[in-house]
Structures are given as C-alpha cells and as structure tokens.
Amino acid sequence: MTPQDPEADLLKPVEAAQILNISLGRLAYLARTKQIAVAVTTPGGHRRYSPEEVERVRAERAAQGPPAALPPSIDEMVRLYKQGWSIRQVAEKFTLSYGTTRQAIQRHTTLRPKGAHSQDRRV
Template identity: 40%
Template sequence: MFGVSVATLATWARDGAVPYVPTLGGHRRYRRADIRALLEKRNTADPARTEMEEDAVRLYEQGWSIRQVAERFECGYGAMRRILARHGVLRSRG
C-alpha cells in the first residue's frame, strides 16, 4: 500500500519510528495515519542531506569507490551504496 516491504515496516516499528498495536497472536497493527505521517516526514527534503547525496554521487561518478565516498562522508558502506543506488548511478562490479 505504501511502497515499502513488510520487513521495512517491521524495522520501523522495532526502531520506534512508527507506533503499532500488538495483537494477541503476536502480529502488529498500524494506523494508516501514523504510516502516512512517517512517509511524509521521510520524504521532506533535508537540504544538508540532499547536498551530501549530490556530492557523493558526483564523487562516485568521478571514479571514487563506494567505500572511499562512504569514508569521505563518514557513513557506512551499505548506507552509501543505498544512496547511490537510489540515484541510479551504481557501476557494475566486474
């Protein structure tokens, strides 16, 4: 419904980012308004983050490795790989 996987939603719930109501069977129930509020918050562009992502993409396109770009911006390899993938610029590993 919101374009995220069930696993992503469960992670957000465990991290406390989205409230839920546990059922007697151990499942989670979410209020639609809570999910929409979270998605709106996540989609609001943070100018500093946007600038960092643009700089990271530029460096990667100049030939830097993902690891080098991640170290430059003091972030993890996996997080930087997701940022670059979101911008559609990943090179093949071969």
C-alpha cells in the first residue's frame, strides 16, 4: 500500500484487537455479528478496520464498565471443582446436567485429566 492509498490508514485485525484488548477470535466474532464494522475486506479475505470504528467500539466497551463478576453459582462450582470435587458431583449439587456443568467450569479453569479428583465418586 502506498501512503496515498486510502487503505493505508486502516487497521489490521491484530492492531484492532490490541487496541480493544481482546483476542483475534473475539474481534472476528464482533465483525461477524456486526458489532464492529469492517471497512474493507482484502482480495485475500482479510478484514481491515477504520481507526474511528475501533475507537467507537473501545469507547462503547469502556462506558459499559468492567465485566461483571461470575454469578455466585458458577463461582461456587469452580471453587468446589478446584477443591477436588468431580464434575458429576458438582452437577448433582446444582441439579445441572454433566455437560452444562463441564462447560461452565471449563470456561473459568483448566480441567483435570479424566478421573483425576481427590474425592471418591458418588454413585
């Protein structure tokens, strides 16, 4: 791109993500869901963002304040899991399915290898 090229001022995804303090995957999600406008898509399929649009999204996110804390139940599920409870035990305590509980815990901590927990299994 030459200095006279209007695309020269556009931001690459990595630059926009750094400004917004989000991952590239999150930036792509915002673009797919039209929460951030894509200024241009290159012939190779790469998105470019205008600095003004990135600033708009940054200001909007800043106005929303920090992300809310985990709901007490998820915080408690993660705490119990970290104490050695199995996912199945945590699911039973909160009357949730195994899959739902596993997904919730996995979003907030690294899962142990299957069968590696310190308490006996409940049957």
